Amino acid sequence: MLRSLVYKGVPAPKPLAFFRTNHANFVSHKVSLISIHFPPRIPTRTYATYRKFQGSTAQLVDLGSVVKNRYFAYFSAACVAFYVYNLDEAPFTHRYRFLWVPFWLERKIGDYSYSQIMRQYQHQLAPRQDPAYAQITRVMNKLLESAISNTSDPAQAAHLKSLNWDINIIRAPEQPPNAFILPNGKIFIFSLILPICQNEDGLATVLAHELSHQLAHHSLEQMGKQPIYVMLSTLLYAATGISGFNDLLIAGFLQMPASREMELEADRIGCELMARLCYNVHEAVKFWARMEAFEGKAAQRGAVFTEFLSTHPNTHKRVADISLWMPELESIREASDCYHWGMFQEVNRNFFGR
Numbered sequence: 269m270l271r272s273l274v275y276k277g278v279p280a281p282k283p284l285a286f287f288r289t290n291h292a293n294f295v296s297h298k299v300s301l302i303s304i305h306f307p308p309r310i311p312t313r314t315y316a317t318y319r320k321f322q323g324s325t326a327q328l329v330d331l332g333s334v335v336k337n338r339y340f341a342y343f344s345a346a347c348v349a350f351y352v353y354n355l356d357e358a359p360f361t362h363r364y365r366f367l368w369v370p371f372w373l374e375r376k377i378g379d380y381s382y383s384q385i386m387r388q389y390q391h392q393l394a395p396r397q398d399p400a401y402a403q404i405t406r407v408m409n410k411l412l413e414s415a416i417s418n419t420s421d422p423a424q425a426a427h428l429k430s431l432n433w434d435i436n437i438i439r440a441p442e443q444p445p446n447a448f449i450l451p452n453g454k455i456f457i458f459s460l461i462l463p464i465c466q467n468e469d470g471l472a473t474v475l476a477h478e479l480s481h482q483l484a485h486h487s488l489e490q491m492g493k494q495p496i497y498v499m500l501s502t503l504l505y506a507a508t509g510i511s512g513f514n515d516l517l518i519a520g521f522l523q524m525p526a527s528r529e530m531e532l533e534a535d536r537i538g539c540e541l542m543a544r545l546c547y548n549v550h551e552a553v554k555f556w557a558r559m560e561a562f563e564g565k566a567a568q569r570g571a572v573f574t575e576f577l578s579t580h581p582n583t584h585k586r587v588a589d590i591s592l593w594m595p596e597l598e599s600i601r602e603a604s605d606c607y608h609w610g611m612f613q614e615v616n617r618n619f620f621g622r
Contacts, residue, residue: 354492358484359419360537369488371427377487378452385456386436394437400462404435405620407472408455411479412619414545424483433619445562449478451487464558469542469551476538483537486530528581535586536593543597546606550594556587 354368394400412433416425431453438458445461455478465471481487535552543549560583 356485358533358537359421359424360540361484361533363533365484365489366492367485367488369491371423371488374451374485374488374491375431377491378450378454381450382452382454385450385454389436389438389440392438392440394439394459398437400437400457400459401435403468403471404437404455404457404475405618407468407475408433408435408479409617409619410545411472411476411541413617414541415479415483418541418544419483428482435620444566445559447474447478449482451482464562465555466558467551469548470555470558472542472545472547473538473552473555476541477534478538480534480537480541481530484530484533486534489530490527531581532586532589535590539590539593539597540600543600544604546601546604549590549597549601553587553590553594556583556590559583560587 350368351366354366355364356367357364412428416428419425419428433453433455435455435457438456440458441460443458443460445458445464447455447457447461449455455475457474461474462471465474539549539552542552563583
């Protein structure tokens with residue numbers, strides 16, 4: 269075999285004696301190599317690391333470096349300009365609020381809500397022969413006519429005229445006394461509130477309040493604030509790594525006070541509409557006093573309507589606020605020449621039955 273390898277030009281391997289004679293040298297070199305200790309290789313990271321809270325997976329962000337970033341300054345300036353550009357003055361109260369959501373989107377949301385409510389209460393609607401429909405229609409026609417004639421915004425007046433107004437009375441004794449108007453002009457009244465109204469002035473108190481929410485576009489205001497709440501929640505979560513407590517802070521210090529402010533504003537606008545139409549504004553105080561008594565009886569029976577009460581201000585405070593507005597409301601009523609015979613004529617225009 270060795271000869272054949274040599275013949276082909278391949279050098280023959282060394283004899284085994286060579287390995288035997290060099291075994292000692294090989295062992296000595298092996299020992300010397302093993303005795304050399306190399307430091308362990310530490311992998312280098314090409315990404316930033318962050319310190320975390322114990323038991324939390326949230327990463328801390330250096331807010332100072334974010335604020336000093338020029339792009340953040342540009343973004344903040346653009347947000348401020350967008351906010352100022354979309355400030356709108358509320359009717360009657362002249363409060364400035366942030367409105368950037370268009371009317372058509374508000375109406376689309378109203379259409380969606382209407383379909384959901386009709387699906388839920390389709391078997392509990394009062395028949396159209398119910399006398400309450402005629403009374404509600406008469407009061408709403410007056411309120412809509414007064415709202416359109418007293419608005420200084422042509423777009424607002426055109427928007428109210430374009431809505432397809434409709435009334436639905438829901439007979440649901442298990443539901444709290446309530447009424448609301450969707451942004452698409454659909455009116456819902458739960459029958460339990462009608463006995464509390466007692467008369468047309470009490471009914472006007474409820475309907476004027478709900479219509480005032482639409483005049484002031486409170487639903488648009490609430491939708492417009494949602495991105496701000498989300499941004500604040502995100503910043504607080506990035507700074508603290510806690511989500512539940514931050515949401516509670518935003519709800520307690522921003523969302524709920526804003527909701528109560530809108531409710532009181534609707535009370536103020538509604539009372540002014542009543543005064544302009546020569547309704548007895550003192551009946552508004554009596555209505556809310558009856559509502560407060562109803563809530564007290566419901567609480568004694570253990571049937572507290574927590575969902576309704578959580579989205580509305582304290583009823584006792586409402587009574588106190590309307591009482592404080594009474595001198596100004598009386599002046600508005602007197603300026604409307606309520607004792608002139610023409611003020612008692614029925615409104616000829618009908619916004620329903622299209």
